[in-house]
Amino acid sequence: MIDIEDSRTWVLPQMLAVRAASHADKRFVQIVDGDALTFAEAAHDADKVAGHLLALGVSPGDKVAVFVRNSLDFVRAWTGLGRLAAVCVLLNTELKGAFLAHQLENCGAAVAIVGADLLPVLADIAPRLSALRTVLVAEDEAVPGEAPSGWNLLPFSGWRRAATYDGPMPQAHDIAAIMYTSGTTGPAKGVLMPQAHCFLFGFGAVDCLKVSEADTYYIVLPLFHANGLFMQLYACLIAGATAVVRRRFSAAGWLNDVQRYGATITNALGVVSAFVVDTPPRPDDRDHKLRLVLAAPNPAEHVPVWRERFGIAAVSSGFGMTEVNIVAWGSAEGTLPGSAGKPYDRFFEVSIRDPQTDAELAIGDVGEIMVRPRLASGFMAGYHAMPDKTVEAWRNLWFHTGDAGRIDTDGYLHYVDRIKDCIRRRGENISSFEVEQVIAQVPGVAEVAAFAVPATLSGGEDEVMLAVIARPGARLTPEDIARHADPELPRFALPRYIEIVDALPKTPTEKVRKAELRRRGIGPATWDRELAKSRSA
Known part of the structure; x- marks a missing residue:
């Protein structure tokens, strides 16, 4: 058995x-609407997948990319790589x-596990990939067709005929996964996530939300996050x-699923909460077993809807990042509306500090949320192949989240705004730098600035402008920009608003003043993708 108090055993x-x-x-x-797996x-499947990957030349510590939608094959890939002590590189399925x-x-992954429906997306960029050699096609029992030059294309289902892996287990400090998080002054960064770090995300929910064997957790969010x-x-x-x-979130199907499967707990990230709250009321809104919803962010105006319309007793929240884990949690009884709960000081130090000097601020003051771990391997191990970014984020021995917040006199953490120049849309952090790099390649573009403007839906998220x-x-024209750029951008990063301007506001050192652009926002000359779509319908 595992001693839950011994972090050395926190291994998938x-x-x-x-x-x-x-x-x-x-x-x-x-x-x-699909199949299931018992524990x-x-x-059993994890042992077989590990054996299959080993036979294909994957060794413990090797990186394997997983580009698969929510499915049992995703679960098999994740657990199989964990069993082999290989590194699961989790890729957003909206990427292209x-x-x-x-x-x-x-x-630098030489092997990738890719959903059959996503194989054309990967094949489109084959000439740009220097390391990738073997592609295993998931969610399809058929033998894949012709592969791009230099690729060995195989069915992932080969694991069913593989020998069972019986090698050593990974250790808590071994890197289990790489997840990419938004860059703000550069490209997306790969977060190196130790086994214990990954475990602690889940243990926090068990510890703070009292998840037990009696619960059924309804998951509508993508498993690559x-x-x-x-x-x-x-x-x-x-x-x-x-x-x-659920393979993909559906606001219309949310209550039906909750009722059908007897869900007792669920999470609503970003606008998921707003989409569910905005569905038309139904007579059976309270006919379910949900005891708790964890919403992040947790807008105060949504809490009465969850409690009164849907009859959910506990509305909780949390705050965290891929890099630092979940460092503030609500409880199984809920949390203060509008807050992220209280710092999870069993495992983390959370402090509000001056973003310029890193000096600690007084209770109630707004500053940057900074974090430190209390135990080994319960935090990221750094950014992959980006030591300079790792050191920058860790200056003065505090991890700088780039988010502004405050802690009130009762100890609740309140998220206020982003300090970093990052855009958050539909639950995704979007690097303005990466969007700008794509738009800069559009013929006729001399200069571009990507920035956030408020979304029309409540929930504290953005649209890209x-x-x-x-x-x-x-x-x-804006239509020219959209037509050329859209094939290169993930759906969540597509700009809704585009404006052709004569000049960009800049500092004396030629940095774009994005705060000024955000204040200026949408004007009469701004092209709106949604408006243009409705007019053409």
Whole structure:
């Protein structure tokens, strides 16, 4: 058995083996309208996937990219790589073009597990990938067709005929995963996540939200992110609970799923909360078993809807980052509306500090949220192949989140705004730098600034806006920019608003004053993608 108090045992395949023994026939993962895995089946499949990957030349410590939508094959890839002690490089399934190429090249993975429906997206950038050699096609039993030059294209389902892996387990300090998080002055950074760090995301939910074997966790968020994979699915593994996983979030299907599968807890990240709250009321809104919803952010105006319309007793929240884990949690009884809960000081130090001097500020003052871990390997190990960014984030021995916040006299953490020049849309952090790099390649563009403007839906999120200077003599329209750039940008990063401008406001050192652009916002000359779409419909 695992001693939950001993962080040396916080290792994915060890936890899976324990649950396979203690809850063998209990359902672990149920895909909405799809198949399921028991805990014993999940452990068996993980051993076989590990054996399959080993036979293909993957060794412990090697990086393998996973580009697969929410599915049992995703779960098999994650647990199989964990069993082999290889590194699972989790790629956002909305990525394409330059964004996807950067992450694959940065991690250097020679092997990728790719959903059959996403294979054309990967094939489109094959000439840009120097390291990738073997591609395993998931969610399809058929043998893949012709591969791009230099690729060995194989069905992922080969794991079913593989020998069972019986090698050593990874250790808590070994790197389990790489997740890419938004760059603000450069490209996206790969967060090196130790086994114990990944475990602690899930254990925090078990510890603070009291997730137990009696729970059914309804997961609508993508498993390539820490919230869906670690805070929810891993929490189910730790607690012996059942996870019900939807392939893609549907506001219209949310209540039906909750009722059908007997969900007792769910998470709502970003605008998921706003989308559910905005659905038309139904007579059966309260006919469910939900005891808690964890919403981040947690707008005060949504809390009465969750409690009064849906009858959910506890509305909780949290604050964290891929790099630092979840450093503030609400409780199983809920949290103060509008707050992120209280710092999780069992494992982390959370401090509000001056972003210029790093000096600690007084209670109630707004400053940058900074964090330190209290135990080894419960935090990121750095940014992959970016030591300068690692040191920059860790200056004065505090991790700088780039987020502004305050802690009130009762100890609640309140998120205020972003300090970094980052855009958050539909639950995704978007690097303005990466968007600008793509737009700069559009013919006729001389200069571009990407920045956030408020979304029309409540929930504290953004829309992407571009201010673009055209080259002299170029006849450039917003439609031209969208048409050329859209194939290179993930859907969540597509600019909604584009404006052709004569100049950009700048500092004496020629840095764009994005705060001024944000204040200026949308004007009469701004092109609106949604408005243009409705007019053409």
